[in-house]
Amino acid sequence: MAQAVSPNNTTAANRRRSRTKFTEDQLKILINAFNQKPYPSYATKQRLALEINTEESRIQIWFQNRRARHRFQKRSEPEEHLESSQDEDHPEEKIQSRGDRRCRTSYTSSQLHTLIEAFMNNPYPGIDSRQQLAIEIGVPESRIQIWFQNRRSRFHVQRKREPDEALEQGQDL
């Protein structure tokens, strides 16, 4: 209900990214990697992206969807042992992978200004708008998407706390 920007328009600004079609070879590599480690580190995702020649953000989405599918299947099949299945890795690896996330992006005040301005104009930018912003401020498009997600979530939270004055809070820091 909330995510629909404008019901009946196919504006370029709101269009979503075109659907990726993985080849069988790419899928084989992805599935193999998933079976080994369903929560790959950032370094692994980067390596996979390079290996199958796609963007790292696509890898990340693929793993997210794949995990969701697996959880859903497990609900249908509550049988099986869910204790010691594929968790034979050593604790050191776990620690390493836990800390290995993408390093935090720090935005300059001018980049933030551009983002906030765009957000006030349209909090649900499509792929074209996001890519344009990415070029404009020199940040990967995937980071732009994450920024908008976080911004929207926190905006919603804020409205719950202060339903009255939350609307005029959109200034920069």
Next chain:
DNA sequence: ACCCTAACCTAATCAACGA
């Protein structure tokens, strides 16, 4: 029409960084 799944969403949470 129906199915599969990439793309996208919110909400909660983890965690890096600066004051």
Next chain:
DNA sequence: TCGTTGATTAGGTTAGGGT
């Protein structure tokens, strides 16, 4: 140390492409 906020997750929805 603590608040802000980028990154990741679970879990759900939307929509594209194949049957």
